[in-house]
Amino acid sequence: MKSKTTRQIAIIGLFTAMAVALHIAEALLPNPVAVPGVKLGLANLITLIMLFMYPFSWTLEVVLLRVVIGGLLTGLFFSWAFLLSLAGALTALVVMAALRKLPRPPSVIGVSVAGAAAHNIGQLAVASLMVQQQVLLFYLPILLVSAIPTGLLIGVAAKFLLDRISPLGLQ
């Protein structure tokens, strides 16, 4: 593995800290909807911003660090909730990165909505494997529709942030 520059270490550290903070904040919030998996996805905001500013490998590193540290801090490390959050975060990351590579890539908001949906699909896939029944797919329509408002919110937030962060020359 190539050795990292000080700048890269600093940026990954900074974004990991923010992602962990959002991850914990979200875990502390009570879920307003009595449907599993319907949540805002605050930590995805960091993944989203990083995808637009930094190489994929940096983003992957932050996502993995965030899920592990977040898991340790919420006391859910290697529990079923940890595995679900890992599956969701990675699926979202892969789908969002792939969409960015399209010849006509979607906007930040489009990427965010697709990421939210991918997160839910990934989580449900792992949950189905864990319960060993594909009937969990009954939740999928609710989760897909709920990805639209939550993805929109996070996407708009990311758009505002990117417009303000990019002039700072943090690349």
Add this chain to the structure above:
Amino acid sequence: MVKIKKWFHRTDVWIFAVLLFAALLLWLVPHLATESTKQATAEIYVDKELVETIVLDLEQNQAQQYTVKGAIGDVTIETKDGQIRIKEAPCNDQICVHTSWIKNQGQVIVCIPSHLLIQLKNGADDDGTDTTVY
């Protein structure tokens, strides 16, 4: 330098359309395929093992309770009027309890912390045809 001028892009429309269409399709298929008039049989699984099968009697006026041992403790299941629900579960989120009563074939209640699943199948007067499509 990242410069994103537009809020939306044409590709976004496809993302929204695909999501809504997939959701509609996935929602419609089980709903069109289930019948509510027939008596259903509830199958209770823990860790994929079938632990109990309960025939839901539409005329059952008196609530009846069952206790099933889940992965993190006992789960209390209740049946009444051809419906079934999880009355009490030891999990934190109580999602299974909030699912409340189910009665149609194909409906499910899941408690992931307990590794427990209740699935409604065709009733006793099963004609051998699958009416539920996943």
